[in-house]
Amino acid sequence: MPPVIIDCHTHAYPRELSADPIAWATKHNEAHWAKLVAPDKRPSIQDWAGPERMLSDMDAAGVDQAVLLGWYWEHESTCRWHNTVIANWVKTAPDRFIGFAAIQPQANVSAQLEAAAELGLRGVGELHQGVQGFNADGAGWHAMAEWCARHNWPINLHVTGTKGRQHPDAVATPHDAVLALARSAPRATIILAHWGGDLLLPAEDEVALEIPDNLYFDCSASPLLHPASVFQQALRLAGPDKILFGSDYPLRIFPREQSRANFTQYLRYIKAQTHLDPETLTALLGENFKRLLDQK
Template identity: 45%
Template sequence: MTGIIDWHTHRYPEELAADPNRWAAEHDEHHWAELVTNGPQGWAGRGKMLADMQAAGVAKCVLQGWYWTRQETCHWHNQQHLEWAREDPEHFIPMAIVQPRAGEEAFEQLIWAVDQGCRGIGEIMPTVQGFDMRTDPTWLKICEYAQERHLPITLHVTEPVGHDYPGRVDTPLMDYVWLAQTFPQLPIVLAHWGGGLPFFLLHRQLRKNFKNIYFDTAASPLLYDAKVWQTVMALVGPERILFGSDYPLRIYPRYDKEASFTRLVEEVKAEVSNREELAQIVTGNAKRLLAL
């Protein structure tokens, strides 16, 4: 097994970590502040993130954007991602974030980000960003563009049954089903184990329409027992699971006071004993989606 690829990480400039509430107020990104100031959020600059990767055997991190509500913030974050990827091209793979409600400006800036080196789109959350996946013309144009270029789109999914927390916003699972059916060649990654959607792939009518759906494992220990690995593998197979941590979120808050990759790497190795299946989950599937 070669080095691990973490499909779902975030990275922010130091100015955000220094005073999240002030930064969010100045940039009108209040939902982000509600989440990062009321939960087990961790922070990491370049040095710490690279050190944590090395300690856990993580070779590359996919940098997912946040589902910002303003296109100006999206474009700014894309610029940051591209700069970090140029600084450490062997370690960071940039994704582009977009706000479809900004219309043609958003689409043009997305094309720019992809042309500059972004390898996909995400993390998107329509119910926070305020657009309808089925009817928003810019979003549909984005999906067509991504499908033509085989660019993966990562979408946040909130589990429909679970604990409440500040900033929680539901995501209608049927919209994701519709998206997969409407764009059958579009690689779609549903974050956080797809909010439980793998179970519904047992439905005969759904299973045949989900060949383009993948599930990442971001924030898994905050949501599910470790048995989730074998359970979802039995439902969808290891070839559709992408290892993701949600770093720098502290996903083991009882044990880790700072962000870390190590415990989740240890968990997946303990729960997935078959080496070929483990290699698919932590490396192979991401390499295939990103054409690495």
């Protein structure tokens, strides 16, 4: 039996947003998103895929299920609107898609979370403390983390790297602030996107990192940001139970080789270049996420 593959980090973009990203972002006052997906001076590596194309890309690569993440919108109204779109995608293939909610932690979080639960969503993310303006001391963050712990909803946090290749318009998420969020909510399951920025990269000048027990790490967009050796580093520092497969589809994470986003190339890269033993590979590709979502 091939291992179960669950991609815990993909994005479902509504058609009306992908049709004209700049016009949409201007109308909804979501300037940061527009800068990331539609830069003026270089080609965008954002591909757009509707649910049908995404399912056929999943089939082609043997991906069983995918988490459709929301985005770190600056406004609650955009989050709520995006969540209805994610819920509609989930309805088209409820055994393949798992919906997570876009939430603005600075607004009325319990109303947002209850509405998302009503829509059938099962987690929160991707959130961004820099862009959405929250931190470990905020009442909104605490209320949200508490609610998520109670309902066993993982929270996916975007983490921006501090070295190496980074998106020129990326907004910082300092490591201390990220760790403070995790430590402030020990009962909540927290997934750090993109391997936690470069939290796991070797840093000779820093004291040994103590990773809180409630932290997990996804490998989304890793080939764009990190060398393949980060997989072994994550295994060593975080352990085989804490690493999760995520791609960032429909981002073209191999921009030179990919004209369209797909899952196949990243899975091939992971199998060929990261030297994970078969048991760890099975854990990374799906078993860890399955366990984390099923835990009560």
